Amino acid sequence: MHEIRFFNTLGRRLEPFRPLEEGLVRMYTCGPTVYDHAHIGNLRAFVFEDLLRRSLRFLGYRVVQVMNLTDVDDKTIRGALERGVSLDEYTRTYIDSFFADLDALHVERAEHYPRATEHIPDMIDMIATLVDRGYAYQRDGSVFFRIAADEDYGRLSGIDLEQVKSSARVASDEYDKDDVRDFALWKAKKDGEPSWDSPWGPGRPGWHIECSAMSRRYLGPSFDIHCGGVDNIFPHHENEIAQSESANGVPFVHTWLHAEHLIVDGQKMSKSLGNQYTLKQLLERGLEPRAIRYVYLATHYRQKLNFTFSAVEAAAGALRRIDEMRFRLASAVEGEAPSPAVAAAIARLEDDFTRNLADDLNAAGALGAVFVFVKEINKAIEGGAIGAGDRKRIEDALARVDQPLGVLDAGAWQEGDGDGGGLDDAEIERLLAERQAARARRDFARADAIRDRLQGAGIVVEDTPQGPRWRRS
RNA sequence: GGCGACGUAGCCAAGUGGUCUAAGGCGGAGGUCUGCAAAACCUCUAUUCGCCGGUUCGAAUCCGGCCGUCGCCUCCA
Numbered sequence: 001m002h003e004i005r006f007f008n009t010l011g012r013r014l015e016p017f018r019p020l021e022e023g024l025v026r027m028y029t030c031g032p033t034v035y036d037h038a039h040i041g042n043l044r045a046f047v048f049e050d051l052l053r054r055s056l057r058f059l060g061y062r063v064v065q066v067m068n069l070t071d072v073d074d075k076t077i078r079g080a081l082e083r084g085v086s087l088d089e090y091t092r093t094y095i096d097s098f099f100a101d102l103d104a105l106h107v108e109r110a111e112h113y114p115r116a117t118e119h120i121p122d123m124i125d126m127i128a129t130l131v132d133r134g135y136a137y138q139r140d141g142s143v144f145f146r147i148a149a150d151e152d153y154g155r156l157s158g159i160d161l162e163q164v165k166s167s168a169r170v171a172s173d174e175y176d177k178d179d180v181r182d183f184a185l186w187k188a189k190k191d192g193e194p195s196w197d198s199p200w201g202p203g204r205p206g207w208h209i210e211c212s213a214m215s216r217r218y219l220g221p222s223f224d225i226h227c228g229g230v231d232n233i234f235p236h237h238e239n240e241i242a243q244s245e246s247a248n249g250v251p252f253v254h255t256w257l258h259a260e261h262l263i264v265d266g267q268k269m270s271k272s273l274g275n276q277y278t279l280k281q282l283l284e285r286g287l288e289p290r291a292i293r294y295v296y297l298a299t300h301y302r303q304k305l306n307f308t309f310s311a312v313e314a315a316a317g318a319l320r321r322i323d324e325m326r327f328r329l330a331s332a333v334e335g336e337a338p339s340p341a342v343a344a345a346i347a348r349l350e351d352d353f354t355r356n357l358a359d360d361l362n363a364a365g366a367l368g369a370v371f372v373f374v375k376e377i378n379k380a381i382e383g384g385a386i387g388a389g390d391r392k393r394i395e396d397a398l399a400r401v402d403q404p405l406g407v408l409d410a411g412a413w414q415e416g417d418g419d420g421g422g423l424d425d426a427e428i429e430r431l432l433a434e435r436q437a438a439r440a441r442r443d444f445a446r447a448d449a450i451r452d453r454l455q456g457a458g459i460v461v462e463d464t465p466q467g468p469r470w471r472r473s
Numbered sequence: 474g475g476c477g478a479c480g481u482a483g484c485c486a487a488g489u490g491g492u493c494u495a496a497g498g499c500g501g502a503g504g505u506c507u508g509c510a511a512a513a514c515c516u517c518u519a520u521u522c523g524c525c526g527g528u529u530c531g532a533a534u535c536c537g538g539c540c541g542u543c544g545c546c547u548c549c550a
Contacts, residue, residue, distance in 0.1 A: 236548070239547085267543095268544080
């Protein structure tokens with residue numbers, strides 16, 4: 001078993017990973033604010049978290065993952081008001097859209113998707129504890145966290161609080177706080193906004209408190225991993241640590257993992273550049289979701305991912321190479337005894353693949369091991385070195401490494417209508433036989449006409465020394 | 474201004490002290506197969522890791538400087 005190492009943002013170094021409870025990993029992954037459709041940058045973080053949970057399982061752990069849905073904040077409130085609908089109705093559209101995106105990219109479901117609006121009492125409870133303990137104070141119906149009361153504030157981000165103090169943005173803050181750096185735990189109700197009753201009057205929770213409260217509800221006061229995008233390091237995750245440790249009196253999270261941003265054509269995504277794509281927009285352009293998932297996987301999560309259309313094309317080509325190998329394997333003739341070359345290739349794959357994955361989730365390296373394997377198997381097929389039982393052993397090895405990747409099995413990504421343009425298998429076989437007969441009597445016009453017809457129906461025919469083989473494209 | 478990241482072949486991207494004259498993919502060039510084609514497969518495709526110094530027996534990998542790109546600095550994954 002390979003030891004898992006992660007780059008912990010807290011401390012900024014690679015370190016061996018050990019869960020608090022043997023064999024079980026509890027992780028909290030910051031989810032979407034459901035005020036708009038997710039863009040491909042948001043989705044990068046979610047695919048990264050999917051890779052993480054799948055990899056942990058592959059490496060032998062049970063996983064409990066929580067992902068919050070932020071359904072009450074400035075943006076959802078504003079959106080609902082503008083559209084003249086309830087908050088719930090407004091966010092439902094984007095929650096549905098979010099899950100549709102996850103499905104399209106084959107992201108596994110987390111164990112829990114708590115919504116902020118369904119956990120207001122948990123948040124009020126935690127805020128009350130913070131007030132009791134002197135970490136928070138009330139002001140005009142709002143409650144603020146007193147940063148000065150938390151000595152080790154800033155140890156995740158390494159932020160210099162003196163700097164924050166003098167920043168212009170903070171100076172323009174709308175609230176009257178003891179210290180400009182203090183942040184809101186509870187915001188007093190404003191006209192027209194949805195609100196909940198609390199000991200401090202009607203209002204709504206601040207952003208950071210939801211993650212502290214909901215993670216405690218589902219994972220307890222201390223757990224193993226917390227993830228998000230790098231932009232969450234400060235202030236969001238810093239504030240979560242402050243709230244949770246001040247309220248619970250125990251260490252909050254051991255390992256913090258942060259996904260780097262995605263850029264498009266070398267530039268930051270922004271509405272004004274018009275490059276803030278949603279998954280739906282890419283799919284409408286004809287990009288395959290499987291290739292998009294591959295693009296996400298092929299760059300290490302701590303590296304900026306430069307998303308380009310040509311990268312998606314390259315990904316599609318890479319996947320085709322794998323599909324093609326399996327296709328050729330399916331019609332390979334097995335020899336007498338199992339092939340030592342195949343056994344060696346499988347052993348090498350499993351070792352290299354696992355080692356890379358355990359090393360801070362190096363999926364790009366793991367993918368490299370898969371392609372080395374593909375090449376070796378191709379050679380074995382070419383050289384007639386596929387032995388008894390090898391086909392299944394190869395397929396099984398691919399299925400194992402695909403458990404964390406979720407991208408190798410073309411069949412799993414097939415859209416419903418792959419029916420070969422109305423031709424069933426028997427009909428295809430009959431046409432192929434007819435074409436073979438035509439070829440045998442050197443009636444190539446007839447043979448090519450049949451091939452064209454099959455091609456038109458989405459059937460690819462490949463001639464080999466052992467006869468033709470076909471597949472639906 | 475403060476904090477931080479990155480710069481590897483035409484493109485994408487691993488590797489972070491010796492097995493690196495640098496994995497893998499895309500693209501490109503040859504070849505094999507074929508009636509032709511397509512597809513596929515095989516081989517080749519960076520003596521070099523932004524530039525300059527230094528440390529070391531040894532550096533793409535560590536240190537310093539410079540150049541370039543980018544992110545964060547109160548609610549953006």
